[in-house]
Amino acid sequence: MRCTDRISELDDFLLTHILSFRPTKEAVLTRKLSRRWRNVWASVPVLDFNFADFWSDDIFLGFGSLTSVSPHSQCHDNFVTFIDSVLASRQAQQVDSFRLVWKYQVKSYQNYDHPVRRWILLLQQQRPRVLSIYVQPNFAKVDVPDVAFTCTTLEDMKLQVDNRMAEVLNPAAVNLPHLRRLNIGYFTIKADFMDKLLLGCPNLKELELYACVLQLSQISCGNLKSLVVASCCHGEDIRVSIPSLCTLKVTVGSSQTAGFNFENMSSLVKACVCFLTDPEWDFAFSDSETKILNGLSGVMDLDVVLHGEGSEDMLKHALKNCPNFVNLRIVRFESFKGCLCGCLEAINRLVQHSPVLEDLIFYGFEDESIYIELVTVLRFIVGGHGNCRLVESMLAHNFGSLEEVEELSFQHMKCSVKMMDILYAGLQEKAWWDDYVEGETAHFDERV
Secondary structure (H helix, E strand, O other): OOOOOOOOOOOHHHHHHHHOOOOHHHHHHHHHOOHHHOOHHHHOOEEEEEHHHHOOOOOEEEEOOEEEEOOOOOHHHHHHHHHHHHHHHOOOOOOOEEEEEEOOOOOOOOOOOOHHHHHHHHHHOOOOOEEEEEEOOOOOOOOOOHHHHOOOOOOEEEEEEOOOOOOEOOOOOOOOOOOOEEEEEOOEEEHHHHHHHHHHOOOOOEEEEEOOEEEOOEEEOOOOOEEEEEOOEEOOOEEEEOOOOOEEEEEEEOOOOOOEEEEOOOOOOEEEEEEEOOOOOOOOOOOHHHHHHHOOOOOOEEEEEEEOOOHHHHHHHHOOOOOOOOOOOEEEEEEEOOOHHHHHHHHHHHHHOOOOOOEEEEEEOOOHHHHHHHHHHHHHHHHOOOOOEEEEOOOOOOOOOHHHHHHHHHHHHHHHHHHHHHHHHOOOOOOHHHHHHHHHHHHHHHHO
16 A cells, blocks of 8 residues: 655645744754755744754763863854854745744854844844744853844744843833733843833733843833743832732842832732742841732732742741731742741731631642641631631642742842842942953963
8 A cells, every 4th residue: 555645745834834833953854855845944934943952962071070061062153053044044034933042152252243143133124923032151242132122023022141241231222012022031121221111012911020130110011911020139129010910920039138019009810929048148038028918918819939948937027017918819838948837827827817818728848747737737727717728739839840949049049149240340440250251262262
Protein backbone atom coordinates (compact mmCIF):
# COMPACT_ATOMS: atom_id res chain seq x y z
CA MET A 1 0.00 0.00 0.00
CA ARG A 2 1.44 3.34 -1.06
CA CYS A 3 2.01 5.91 1.71
CA THR A 4 0.56 9.39 1.21
CA ASP A 5 2.11 12.56 2.61
CA ARG A 6 -1.12 14.19 3.72
CA ILE A 7 0.63 16.98 5.64
CA SER A 8 2.36 18.26 2.51
CA GLU A 9 -1.00 18.31 0.76
CA LEU A 10 -2.28 20.97 3.15
CA ASP A 11 -2.41 24.52 1.84
CA ASP A 12 0.25 27.05 2.83
CA PHE A 13 -2.00 28.81 5.33
CA LEU A 14 -2.40 25.66 7.44
CA LEU A 15 1.27 24.72 7.17
CA THR A 16 2.47 28.14 8.30
CA HIS A 17 -0.06 28.07 11.14
CA ILE A 18 1.32 24.71 12.32
CA LEU A 19 4.93 25.93 12.10
CA SER A 20 4.08 29.07 14.08
CA PHE A 21 3.92 26.88 17.21
CA ARG A 22 7.52 25.69 16.74
CA PRO A 23 10.83 27.54 17.28
CA THR A 24 11.99 29.36 14.16
CA LYS A 25 15.11 27.20 13.94
CA GLU A 26 12.92 24.11 13.54
CA ALA A 27 10.65 25.88 11.06
CA VAL A 28 13.62 26.82 8.86
CA LEU A 29 14.89 23.22 8.89
CA THR A 30 11.67 22.04 7.21
CA ARG A 31 12.95 23.52 3.94
CA LYS A 32 15.08 20.39 3.58
CA LEU A 33 12.08 18.04 3.61
CA SER A 34 11.13 18.47 -0.03
CA ARG A 35 10.64 21.02 -2.78
CA ARG A 36 7.10 21.58 -1.47
CA TRP A 37 8.50 22.80 1.88
CA ARG A 38 11.36 24.91 0.52
CA ASN A 39 9.77 28.33 1.04
CA VAL A 40 6.97 27.59 3.49
CA TRP A 41 8.98 28.69 6.56
CA ALA A 42 9.49 32.18 5.07
CA SER A 43 5.77 32.94 5.48
CA VAL A 44 5.41 31.86 9.11
CA PRO A 45 4.02 34.92 10.95
CA VAL A 46 5.63 34.01 14.29
CA LEU A 47 9.39 34.27 14.87
CA ASP A 48 10.66 32.52 18.00
CA PHE A 49 14.40 32.57 18.80
CA ASN A 50 16.02 31.01 21.87
CA PHE A 51 19.78 31.06 22.40
CA ALA A 52 19.52 27.67 24.16
CA ASP A 53 18.70 26.10 20.77
CA PHE A 54 22.17 27.12 19.56
CA TRP A 55 24.28 25.97 22.49
CA SER A 56 27.28 23.84 21.59
CA ASP A 57 29.58 21.65 23.65
CA ASP A 58 32.15 24.43 24.04
CA ILE A 59 29.85 27.09 25.49
CA PHE A 60 30.16 26.16 29.17
CA LEU A 61 33.46 26.20 31.05
CA GLY A 62 33.86 24.53 34.42
CA PHE A 63 36.12 25.84 37.17
CA GLY A 64 35.76 23.50 40.10
CA SER A 65 32.29 24.05 41.50
CA LEU A 66 31.76 27.12 39.29
CA THR A 67 30.44 27.20 35.75
CA SER A 68 30.90 30.07 33.34
CA VAL A 69 30.18 30.72 29.68
CA SER A 70 32.94 31.00 27.11
CA PRO A 71 32.94 34.19 25.01
CA HIS A 72 34.88 32.30 22.33
CA SER A 73 32.12 29.81 21.56
CA GLN A 74 30.96 30.01 17.96
CA CYS A 75 27.34 29.64 19.03
CA HIS A 76 27.11 33.39 19.79
CA ASP A 77 27.94 34.35 16.20
CA ASN A 78 25.77 31.55 14.83
CA PHE A 79 22.79 32.81 16.81
CA VAL A 80 23.17 36.44 15.70
CA THR A 81 23.83 35.49 12.07
CA PHE A 82 20.78 33.24 11.99
CA ILE A 83 18.44 35.96 13.28
CA ASP A 84 19.95 38.53 10.90
CA SER A 85 19.41 36.25 7.91
CA VAL A 86 15.84 35.36 8.89
CA LEU A 87 14.86 39.01 9.35
CA ALA A 88 16.55 39.95 6.07
CA SER A 89 14.56 37.29 4.22
CA ARG A 90 11.32 38.47 5.84
CA GLN A 91 11.48 42.14 4.87
CA ALA A 92 8.59 41.71 2.45
CA GLN A 93 6.52 39.73 4.98
CA GLN A 94 4.65 41.08 7.97
CA VAL A 95 5.70 39.62 11.33
CA ASP A 96 2.81 39.04 13.71
CA SER A 97 4.91 37.97 16.71
CA PHE A 98 8.62 38.17 17.59
CA ARG A 99 9.98 36.36 20.65
CA LEU A 100 13.62 36.40 21.75
CA VAL A 101 15.23 34.68 24.74
CA TRP A 102 18.99 35.32 24.92
CA LYS A 103 20.34 33.96 28.17
CA TYR A 104 24.06 33.71 29.00
CA GLN A 105 25.12 36.26 26.39
CA VAL A 106 28.78 36.91 27.24
CA LYS A 107 30.19 38.15 23.95
CA SER A 108 31.18 41.80 24.35
CA TYR A 109 29.24 44.45 22.45
CA GLN A 110 30.87 47.44 24.09
CA ASN A 111 32.22 49.13 20.99
CA TYR A 112 29.17 48.99 18.73
CA ASP A 113 25.43 48.63 18.85
CA HIS A 114 23.98 45.57 20.48
CA PRO A 115 22.20 43.28 17.96
CA VAL A 116 18.93 43.59 19.90
CA ARG A 117 18.77 47.27 19.01
CA ARG A 118 19.26 46.46 15.33
CA TRP A 119 16.54 43.81 15.39
CA ILE A 120 14.00 46.11 17.04
CA LEU A 121 14.65 48.75 14.37
CA LEU A 122 14.06 46.17 11.62
CA LEU A 123 10.93 44.80 13.26
CA GLN A 124 9.33 48.21 13.52
CA GLN A 125 9.06 48.21 9.73
CA GLN A 126 7.25 44.86 9.80
CA ARG A 127 4.55 46.10 12.18
CA PRO A 128 4.41 43.25 14.73
CA ARG A 129 1.48 42.71 17.05
CA VAL A 130 3.52 40.92 19.76
CA LEU A 131 7.09 41.78 20.79
CA SER A 132 8.72 39.73 23.55
CA ILE A 133 12.42 40.19 24.39
CA TYR A 134 14.46 38.79 27.26
CA VAL A 135 18.22 39.33 27.03
CA GLN A 136 20.92 38.78 29.65
CA PRO A 137 23.88 40.87 28.44
CA ASN A 138 27.40 40.76 29.79
CA PHE A 139 27.65 44.24 31.32
CA ALA A 140 26.91 45.55 27.82
CA LYS A 141 24.50 48.42 27.44
CA VAL A 142 21.45 47.57 25.37
CA ASP A 143 20.05 50.81 23.99
CA VAL A 144 16.36 50.23 23.41
CA PRO A 145 15.45 52.39 20.38
CA ASP A 146 12.61 54.86 20.76
CA VAL A 147 10.70 53.18 17.92
CA ALA A 148 9.87 50.33 20.32
CA PHE A 149 7.49 52.76 22.01
CA THR A 150 5.98 54.21 18.84
CA CYS A 151 5.09 51.01 17.00
CA THR A 152 1.36 51.59 16.66
CA THR A 153 0.51 47.95 15.82
CA LEU A 154 1.79 46.49 19.11
CA GLU A 155 -0.79 44.89 21.39
CA ASP A 156 1.51 42.90 23.70
CA MET A 157 5.09 43.84 24.62
CA LYS A 158 7.60 42.25 26.99
CA LEU A 159 10.93 44.01 27.38
CA GLN A 160 13.42 42.59 29.87
CA VAL A 161 17.16 43.39 29.86
CA ASP A 162 18.61 41.42 32.78
CA ASN A 163 21.82 43.36 33.36
CA ARG A 164 23.72 44.25 36.53
CA MET A 165 23.21 47.88 35.59
CA ALA A 166 19.56 48.94 35.71
CA GLU A 167 19.49 51.14 32.61
CA VAL A 168 17.11 54.08 32.61
CA LEU A 169 14.21 53.57 30.23
CA ASN A 170 13.20 56.96 28.89
CA PRO A 171 12.12 57.19 25.23
CA ALA A 172 11.40 60.61 23.76
CA ALA A 173 7.75 59.72 23.27
CA VAL A 174 5.30 56.87 23.83
CA ASN A 175 2.58 56.21 21.26
CA LEU A 176 1.16 52.70 21.57
CA PRO A 177 -2.57 53.15 20.95
CA HIS A 178 -3.36 49.43 20.68
CA LEU A 179 -1.12 48.09 23.46
CA ARG A 180 -3.09 46.06 25.99
CA ARG A 181 -0.34 44.22 27.89
CA LEU A 182 3.13 45.47 28.90
CA ASN A 183 5.85 43.65 30.85
CA ILE A 184 9.01 45.62 31.73
CA GLY A 185 11.90 44.04 33.60
CA TYR A 186 15.25 45.07 35.12
CA PHE A 187 15.11 48.77 34.14
CA THR A 188 15.15 51.97 36.15
CA ILE A 189 11.70 53.51 35.81
CA LYS A 190 11.41 57.23 36.49
CA ALA A 191 8.30 59.35 36.94
CA ASP A 192 8.66 61.03 33.54
CA PHE A 193 8.60 57.69 31.71
CA MET A 194 5.66 56.39 33.75
CA ASP A 195 3.66 59.52 32.91
CA LYS A 196 4.46 59.15 29.20
CA LEU A 197 3.60 55.47 29.32
CA LEU A 198 0.19 55.81 30.91
CA LEU A 199 -0.75 58.71 28.62
CA GLY A 200 0.60 57.06 25.46
CA CYS A 201 -1.13 53.70 26.05
CA PRO A 202 -4.85 54.55 26.31
CA ASN A 203 -5.92 50.90 25.99
CA LEU A 204 -3.38 49.38 28.39
CA LYS A 205 -5.09 46.77 30.59
CA GLU A 206 -2.19 44.78 32.10
CA LEU A 207 1.06 46.24 33.44
CA GLU A 208 3.85 44.11 34.92
CA LEU A 209 6.99 45.61 36.47
CA TYR A 210 9.59 42.98 37.31
CA ALA A 211 12.84 43.58 39.24
CA CYS A 212 12.83 47.28 38.36
CA VAL A 213 14.25 50.20 40.31
CA LEU A 214 11.31 52.57 40.71
CA GLN A 215 12.20 56.25 41.01
CA LEU A 216 8.70 57.66 41.11
CA SER A 217 6.12 58.71 43.66
CA GLN A 218 2.85 57.63 42.06
CA ILE A 219 1.13 55.33 39.56
CA SER A 220 -2.19 56.82 38.61
CA CYS A 221 -4.47 56.01 35.69
CA GLY A 222 -8.06 55.12 34.93
CA ASN A 223 -7.93 52.13 32.58
CA LEU A 224 -5.66 49.43 34.04
CA LYS A 225 -7.30 46.13 35.01
CA SER A 226 -4.25 44.21 36.27
CA LEU A 227 -1.03 45.37 37.96
CA VAL A 228 1.99 43.27 38.97
CA VAL A 229 4.91 44.82 40.88
CA ALA A 230 7.31 41.94 41.57
CA SER A 231 10.79 42.12 43.13
CA CYS A 232 11.00 45.88 42.53
CA CYS A 233 12.78 48.36 44.80
CA HIS A 234 12.01 51.98 45.54
CA GLY A 235 13.36 54.54 47.95
CA GLU A 236 10.11 56.37 48.68
CA ASP A 237 6.47 55.50 49.17
CA ILE A 238 4.53 55.09 45.93
CA ARG A 239 0.93 56.22 45.75
CA VAL A 240 -1.16 53.89 43.59
CA SER A 241 -4.54 55.23 42.49
CA ILE A 242 -6.25 53.06 39.87
CA PRO A 243 -10.06 52.96 40.30
CA SER A 244 -10.44 50.46 37.42
CA LEU A 245 -7.98 47.89 38.84
CA CYS A 246 -9.41 44.38 39.31
CA THR A 247 -6.34 42.27 40.16
CA LEU A 248 -3.09 43.12 41.93
CA LYS A 249 0.08 41.19 42.75
CA VAL A 250 2.88 42.81 44.75
CA THR A 251 6.00 41.61 46.60
CA VAL A 252 7.36 43.13 49.80
CA GLY A 253 11.00 42.54 50.79
CA SER A 254 12.23 42.49 54.36
CA SER A 255 14.84 45.14 53.50
CA GLN A 256 12.26 47.43 51.93
CA THR A 257 11.84 50.69 53.83
CA ALA A 258 9.27 52.24 51.49
CA GLY A 259 5.85 50.91 50.69
CA PHE A 260 2.74 51.45 48.60
CA ASN A 261 -0.21 53.64 49.46
CA PHE A 262 -3.21 52.18 47.64
CA GLU A 263 -6.05 54.63 47.09
CA ASN A 264 -9.28 54.61 45.07
CA MET A 265 -9.23 50.84 44.50
CA SER A 266 -13.01 50.48 44.36
CA SER A 267 -12.98 47.84 41.59
CA LEU A 268 -10.30 45.60 43.15
CA VAL A 269 -11.49 42.00 43.45
CA LYS A 270 -8.34 39.90 43.86
CA ALA A 271 -4.97 40.71 45.41
CA CYS A 272 -1.80 38.74 46.16
CA VAL A 273 0.86 39.99 48.58
CA CYS A 274 4.14 38.07 48.75
CA PHE A 275 6.38 38.67 51.78
CA LEU A 276 10.03 37.92 50.95
CA THR A 277 12.98 37.84 53.33
CA ASP A 278 16.36 38.83 51.95
CA PRO A 279 19.09 36.70 53.59
CA GLU A 280 21.76 39.32 52.85
CA TRP A 281 19.86 42.23 54.42
CA ASP A 282 18.62 43.08 57.89
CA PHE A 283 14.89 43.39 58.44
CA ALA A 284 13.68 46.95 58.00
CA PHE A 285 10.28 46.43 59.70
CA SER A 286 8.98 49.75 58.47
CA ASP A 287 5.33 50.53 57.86
CA SER A 288 5.52 49.27 54.26
CA GLU A 289 3.77 45.99 55.06
CA THR A 290 1.02 47.68 57.08
CA LYS A 291 0.37 50.29 54.41
CA ILE A 292 -0.16 47.63 51.76
CA LEU A 293 -2.80 45.65 53.65
CA ASN A 294 -4.55 48.81 54.85
CA GLY A 295 -4.99 49.84 51.24
CA LEU A 296 -6.49 46.48 50.29
CA SER A 297 -9.26 46.41 52.88
CA GLY A 298 -11.98 46.33 50.21
CA VAL A 299 -10.68 43.25 48.37
CA MET A 300 -12.85 40.12 48.02
CA ASP A 301 -10.12 37.52 47.34
CA LEU A 302 -6.73 37.76 49.10
CA ASP A 303 -3.60 35.62 48.77
CA VAL A 304 -0.80 35.96 51.33
CA VAL A 305 2.50 34.27 50.39
CA LEU A 306 5.35 33.80 52.88
CA HIS A 307 8.88 32.95 51.81
CA GLY A 308 12.00 32.71 53.90
CA GLU A 309 12.85 32.56 57.55
CA GLY A 310 11.27 35.53 59.28
CA SER A 311 8.54 36.12 56.70
CA GLU A 312 5.96 35.25 59.36
CA ASP A 313 7.29 38.19 61.40
CA MET A 314 6.62 40.45 58.42
CA LEU A 315 3.01 39.24 58.33
CA LYS A 316 2.60 39.80 62.07
CA HIS A 317 3.92 43.33 61.67
CA ALA A 318 1.60 43.94 58.72
CA LEU A 319 -1.47 42.86 60.71
CA LYS A 320 -0.49 44.59 63.95
CA ASN A 321 -3.16 47.20 63.24
CA CYS A 322 -5.44 45.02 61.17
CA PRO A 323 -7.97 46.87 58.99
CA ASN A 324 -11.55 45.69 58.55
CA PHE A 325 -11.77 43.58 55.41
CA VAL A 326 -15.44 44.30 54.84
CA ASN A 327 -15.75 42.42 51.52
CA LEU A 328 -13.23 39.61 52.02
CA ARG A 329 -14.71 36.19 51.25
CA ILE A 330 -11.65 34.06 50.45
CA VAL A 331 -8.18 34.27 51.98
CA ARG A 332 -5.31 31.94 51.13
CA PHE A 333 -2.04 31.49 53.00
CA GLU A 334 0.89 29.93 51.20
CA SER A 335 4.08 29.10 53.05
CA PHE A 336 7.39 28.55 51.27
CA LYS A 337 10.17 28.01 53.79
CA GLY A 338 8.18 30.01 56.30
CA CYS A 339 6.11 28.39 59.05
CA LEU A 340 2.54 29.58 59.40
CA CYS A 341 2.59 28.39 63.01
CA GLY A 342 4.62 31.47 63.89
CA CYS A 343 1.88 33.89 62.91
CA LEU A 344 -1.35 32.20 64.00
CA GLU A 345 -2.26 35.14 66.21
CA ALA A 346 -2.03 37.46 63.21
CA ILE A 347 -4.16 35.07 61.12
CA ASN A 348 -6.76 35.01 63.87
CA ARG A 349 -6.78 38.81 63.91
CA LEU A 350 -7.41 38.90 60.16
CA VAL A 351 -10.25 36.36 60.43
CA GLN A 352 -11.93 38.33 63.21
CA HIS A 353 -11.71 41.50 61.10
CA SER A 354 -13.35 39.82 58.08
CA PRO A 355 -17.09 39.61 58.87
CA VAL A 356 -18.18 37.95 55.59
CA LEU A 357 -15.22 35.56 55.24
CA GLU A 358 -16.29 32.19 53.84
CA ASP A 359 -13.10 30.23 53.10
CA LEU A 360 -9.69 30.17 54.77
CA ILE A 361 -7.38 28.11 52.57
CA PHE A 362 -3.79 27.25 53.33
CA TYR A 363 -1.08 25.72 51.15
CA GLY A 364 2.50 24.93 51.95
CA PHE A 365 5.25 22.47 52.60
CA GLU A 366 5.31 21.59 56.30
CA ASP A 367 6.43 18.41 58.05
CA GLU A 368 3.71 16.18 59.47
CA SER A 369 3.94 17.25 63.13
CA ILE A 370 3.78 20.95 62.26
CA TYR A 371 0.96 20.26 59.81
CA ILE A 372 -1.18 18.61 62.51
CA GLU A 373 -0.56 21.49 64.93
CA LEU A 374 -1.36 24.03 62.24
CA VAL A 375 -4.63 22.36 61.24
CA THR A 376 -5.73 22.06 64.87
CA VAL A 377 -5.23 25.74 65.63
CA LEU A 378 -6.68 26.94 62.33
CA ARG A 379 -9.81 24.86 62.91
CA PHE A 380 -10.18 26.52 66.29
CA ILE A 381 -9.78 29.97 64.72
CA VAL A 382 -12.33 29.23 62.01
CA GLY A 383 -14.72 27.67 64.51
CA GLY A 384 -14.98 30.94 66.38
CA HIS A 385 -16.02 32.83 63.28
CA GLY A 386 -19.32 31.21 62.46
CA ASN A 387 -19.49 31.67 58.68
CA CYS A 388 -15.99 30.57 57.71
CA ARG A 389 -14.74 27.11 56.81
CA LEU A 390 -11.18 25.75 56.64
CA VAL A 391 -9.94 24.30 53.36
CA GLU A 392 -6.68 22.35 53.47
CA SER A 393 -4.30 21.75 50.58
CA MET A 394 -0.68 20.70 50.20
CA LEU A 395 -0.42 22.16 46.69
CA ALA A 396 0.84 25.64 45.92
CA HIS A 397 -1.74 27.94 44.39
CA ASN A 398 -0.26 31.24 43.24
CA PHE A 399 3.19 29.98 42.36
CA GLY A 400 3.82 26.77 40.47
CA SER A 401 6.88 25.73 42.44
CA LEU A 402 9.26 26.64 45.23
CA GLU A 403 11.82 27.55 42.55
CA GLU A 404 9.51 30.23 41.17
CA VAL A 405 9.07 32.06 44.45
CA GLU A 406 12.79 31.66 45.26
CA GLU A 407 13.55 33.37 41.95
CA LEU A 408 11.34 36.27 43.05
CA SER A 409 13.31 36.53 46.28
CA PHE A 410 16.65 36.38 44.43
CA GLN A 411 15.60 39.07 41.95
CA HIS A 412 14.41 41.31 44.78
CA MET A 413 17.82 41.02 46.41
CA LYS A 414 19.55 41.86 43.10
CA CYS A 415 17.25 44.84 42.63
CA SER A 416 18.15 46.12 46.11
CA VAL A 417 21.83 46.00 45.12
CA LYS A 418 21.08 47.90 41.90
CA MET A 419 19.29 50.63 43.81
CA MET A 420 22.23 50.98 46.20
CA ASP A 421 24.58 51.15 43.19
CA ILE A 422 22.51 53.98 41.70
CA LEU A 423 22.53 55.92 44.97
CA TYR A 424 26.28 55.36 45.38
CA ALA A 425 27.01 56.34 41.78
CA GLY A 426 25.17 59.61 42.30
CA LEU A 427 27.83 60.64 44.81
CA GLN A 428 30.69 60.02 42.38
CA GLU A 429 31.67 61.13 38.91
CA LYS A 430 31.18 57.61 37.65
CA ALA A 431 29.86 54.34 38.98
CA TRP A 432 31.95 51.47 40.27
CA TRP A 433 30.90 49.30 37.34
CA ASP A 434 32.48 51.69 34.79
CA ASP A 435 35.96 50.59 35.87
CA TYR A 436 34.81 46.99 35.90
CA VAL A 437 33.43 47.14 32.37
CA GLU A 438 36.51 48.93 31.04
CA GLY A 439 38.75 46.35 32.67
CA GLU A 440 36.72 43.43 31.43
CA THR A 441 36.63 44.83 27.89
CA ALA A 442 40.38 45.36 27.86
CA HIS A 443 40.94 41.87 29.20
CA PHE A 444 38.61 40.46 26.56
CA ASP A 445 40.45 42.33 23.78
CA GLU A 446 43.79 40.95 25.00
CA ARG A 447 42.50 37.39 24.89
CA VAL A 448 41.08 37.86 21.40
